Amino acid sequence: MIRQAHQATTKLRCTRQKLGALGLKASALESAAFVPAGRQCAGLEPGFGLLASGMKHAASIAFGCLVVLGTSYMVCSAPVITTGRLLEEMTDLAGLARWPEPAYRTMQFSSYDRRSTTAEAPGWFSNADGFGREPIPGFLKVLREPRDGQPGLYLVAEVNGPGAIVRGWSAGMGGTLRVWLDPAAAPEAAEAPPPIWEGPAYEFLARRTQHFLKAAGLSVDAGDAFVQQDADYLPIPFARGLRVTWEGRLNELHFYHLQVRLYPPGTAVRTFDPRKDLKEFEPQLRAAIAGLTKPVAGPAGEPIQLEAEIAPGRSWSWSPQAKGPGAVRELKLRLRADSLDTALRGCLLQIAFDGSQRPQVEAPVGDFFGSGPGVNPFSSLPFTVEPDGTMSCRFVMPYEKSLRIELVNYTAAPVRLEGSVRLGEWTWDERSLYFRAKWRADHDLLAGAGVLDLPYLVAIGKGVFAGCAAMVMNPSGVPTAGGNWWGEGDEKILVDGELTPSTFGTGSEDYFNYSWSRPDLFDHPYCGQPLDSGPDTAGYVSNHRFQVIDAIPFEQSLAVLFELWPHNRTPGLSYARIVYHYARPGTVDDHRGLMPSDLKVPLLPAREPVATGGAAGAKFHFFEDLQPQATAGKVQTAPMPLASRLRLTLWQAEKGAQLKCTLPVEQDGRFGLHLVALHRPEGGIVRVRLDGQTLVRTDGTEEIQLRSAHAPRLLNVHFRPVQLTAGSHELVLECLQPGPVGLDYVWIRKP
Known part of the structure; x- marks a missing residue:
């Protein structure tokens, strides 16, 4: 028995070495479940080794015939958390319907206003959360105060233990972000391993996928599977910890979210390797892209038809x-x-x-x-x-x-x-x-x-x-x-x-x-x-x-x-x-x-335009008050529940026809002109002239496509500023493609 115990101890030592080679914590073994020999864990065979468990790259550790008090046992640990497993979880809707195993917590590091603490404390609704010059910097800690014109250094996130980055977001954070996985005691020291990221903060938080695909030597069109608006969901697991710092200027924008899973101590996690993981787990990567961009239901029987007339x-x-x-x-x-x-x-x-x-x-x-x-x-x-x-x-x-x-x-x-x-x-x-x-x-x-x-x-x-x-x-x-x-x-x-x-x-x-x-x-x-x-x-x-x-x-x-x-x-x-x-x-x-x-759709009330915010100082002119005249096509005032007065000027525009009206201007100056117009699927295409001069939109185009993909929308059309004198000016809409043209009002203001 002593000899058998010695053999088991030797195998345990070897197992720890294998865990270390995987970048896993040895404590994962101590937290594994012990199962009597003769029984098998899912995906495992009795004996010592690194074996597949359920999914291609999820590994489990087992060692056999550990003798304790005369009873023979083997170890069955949970599957290792890898980049591949997390990629699979990205489309696993059935997984949401079971309590997670291993159980984890999710938290978010963000630039929220640090004066907000608890619901009944002063500052609960404070809102200095990334605009710059916050009373309290929106970070865990100030690592280095800015001095002599140099930017400061700030701690964004710090985790001790296993986990994974699962989402980043930013509204345009400047400065330099540094991300260490399993950091050394002094990760900023010259002799410490380099961070997996050192570069523009926004690129990591909201656009990291393409960078890591390139680092892995992959040419993959991920579409919007990972990068979704200003967020990036490429998962990044770590075995022992995470440290993220930001070097930048507090008087500049620094909005950020970094969402992290925290696994229980001892959870077996393989740390993300920027050069290898996405290549190794390319099948899971491609499956995630397909599942996210072309979603289908999970395994199920044939559709059961539902039909009814409900009075x-x-x-x-x-x-x-x-x-x-x-x-x-x-x-x-x-x-x-x-x-x-x-x-x-x-x-x-x-x-x-x-x-x-x-x-x-x-x-x-x-x-x-x-x-x-x-x-x-x-x-x-x-x-x-x-x-x-x-x-x-x-x-x-x-x-x-x-x-x-x-x-x-x-x-x-x-x-x-x-x-x-x-x-x-x-x-x-x-x-x-x-x-x-x-x-x-x-x-x-x-x-x-x-x-x-x-x-x-x-x-x-x-x-x-x-x-x-x-x-x-x-x-x-x-x-x-x-x-x-x-x-x-x-x-x-x-x-x-x-x-x-x-x-x-x-x-x-x-x-x-x-x-x-x-x-x-x-x-x-x-x-x-x-x-x-x-x-x-x-x-x-x-x-x-x-x-x-x-x-x-x-x-x-x-x-x-x-x-x-x-x-x-x-x-x-x-x-x-x-x-x-x-x-x-x-x-x-x-x-x-x-x-x-x-269970009602609340109706928009009639409301007059308000000159504040981005429209501060604006003058508003409803088209129905400007009495427009068309060279061809019917012009009428028509009900429209989205419009300010719940009605607008509707022109059934014909190609080449013009709609003319007179726009009053109270004083000389340089003005931006803005058109609030109805957009709908069958809308017309027009361009606008003021005193014979074609107005150019802020995006550099002249054509205005008054079209939406589906539902009607009432949208601003913004034009580049023009010089105007006090008095009356001829405003003309020329139809380039026929269709209904709905006009609410035009507003002008000095930029």
């Missing part, structure tokens, strides 16, 4: 004939109604698992899919909305015994439902989680009278936060984002009773992966802005972000808050939102069951 005030429901366990792998719905926007908001989707009297899913149909209000096409990993109104959900929804899908028609008109559901197998166990998605709306808010924390979700229980969507009706009269922006407030995510959020953001658009309150429409695998009716960020807006590789597990509680903080006082604002998450049975939350009064 006003009536409901429809469906349950599978076979009892569980099982899982919804794909749900497709399409509504048909005389007023589709009304139906998508007024038909309530409820999904209940295992007989729950509180449905785990409760949301208007359109808003559940992140499209509301109306049909706003986009493609993402968990959701797709097609232009014809077909909406698909690929979030996996497991149940142990039963499933019930119900639609309630709270509108005043009949609605036709068409769709399908695909079910798959599921092994229900103690790690299984229910899918939950509960929508809420606050209509008629007085926004901007003070900052508010709007609750997205407060839950007590165990689960995983997987993202959210916001649907805003913003009735601001300011025509520019500088002035009509609704989302200056930060996200605050508090996990397991913490008082200071472990995720503290720097602005609502930053959470949704874009910057500077841009009105652009975009969609990516994890985020999107499919709706922004304008002008700029006024009107109807919808944003979403899905957290998969950057999901946030919670063991006891979760609170997700977003500050409501518009640039200006805005009465009548509506703010709806939905949180996608998973939770163990018995989890409770703060959701109030929805009422018919919640």
Whole structure:
């Protein structure tokens, strides 16, 4: 027995050496599970060695025949966390439906205002979070004060133990970022190993994928799989720790997020190698790109067709004939109604698992899919909305015994439902989680009278936060984002009773992966802005972000808050939102069951343009007041619910025709001219002349395509400044391609 124990000790020493060769912590072995010999762990054979476990490059360590008190044992450790495994997790929606193994925590290092500490302490709503000249630098520590004109050195992130970078974001951070994985005691010392990154901060936070693909010698078109707006999701694991510093000037922009997974001590992690990993894990890399950019549902049976005519005030429901366990792998719905926007908001989707009297899913149909209000096409990993109104959900929804899908028609008109559901197998166990998605709306808010924390979700229980969507009706009269922006407030995510959020953001658009309150429409695998009716960020807006590789597990509680903080006082604002998450049975939350009064699309009120923000000092002239005359094509005042006065001047423009009006100017000077015009799929193409001179847009073009990809939008068209004298000036729109031309107003201001 002594001899056998000595052999086992020798094998343990060898195993530690192999772990070291992999860049793993030897303590991973001590935390491994011991299984009696004769039994096998999944993917392992008895004996000593490095063996594949389940996936091609996920390794497990085992050594055999360790004799303790006369009993023979072997060691079975969890699969090693590698870059390849993390790439696989990027598309693993089924993985969200089980408590993660190994369990991890997610936290975010960011440039949030350090005066914000806890909810009832002074400074909770402070907002100096990366603009420059903050009272307290937005970093963990000042490592070197700036002096003699030289930039300072600041600690961005520091982790002791295993983990992984899973997301970076920046709005344009300058300076130099240095990133060390498994850093030495003094990583900045000359003899210490070099950082894996030393270069422009923004390039690492928001554009690192292409750099590391090049370093690995790969020529791969990743599309938008990793780089999504101003964020980059390329995962970077580390075995023993992380250290990130920034060298830069505090008086310059330095907005940043760096989201990190923290694994339990002893978790076996193989540290990212910039020269080797992406080449070694190229199959997983390419699979992730394909899965993210061309998403499909997981393994499931044939589609089960769903059809119904639902009368006003009536409901429809469906349950599978076979009892569980099982899982919804794909749900497709399409509504048909005389007023589709009304139906998508007024038909309530409820999904209940295992007989729950509180449905785990409760949301208007359109808003559940992140499209509301109306049909706003986009493609993402968990959701797709097609232009014809077909909406698909690929979030996996497991149940142990039963499933019930119900639609309630709270509108005043009949609605036709068409769709399908695909079910798959599921092994229900103690790690299984229910899918939950509960929508809420606050209509008629007085926004901007003070900052508010709007609750997205407060839950007590165990689960995983997987993202959210916001649907805003913003009735601001300011025509520019500088002035009509609704989302200056930060996200605050508090996990397991913490008082200071472990995720503290720097602005609502930053959470949704874009910057500077841009009105652009975009969609990516994890985020999107499919709706922004304008002008700029006024009107109807919808944003979403899905957290998969950057999901946030919670063991006891979760609170997700977003500050409501518009640039200006805005009465009548509506703010709806939905949180996608998973939770163990018995989890409770703060959701109030929805009422018919919640299920409405709030109408934009009539509002006069306001000269503030980016439009400070502007003079506004409505086209209907300028009495335009057309050389051809009908001109009329037509109702338009997006327009400032709920009506606009509509010209059925013919090619070569002109629309003429007189523009008054009160004083001499150099002015920027801006046109607020309707854009829609069938819109015309025009150019604008002022006193016979063609106006050039700020992007250098002359043609104005008054067209949108799908829904109508009311957008600014900005022209380069021109010199004008006081008096009347002839403003002419010339039609280059026929189509309707909708004109709200023109505004001029000195730049």
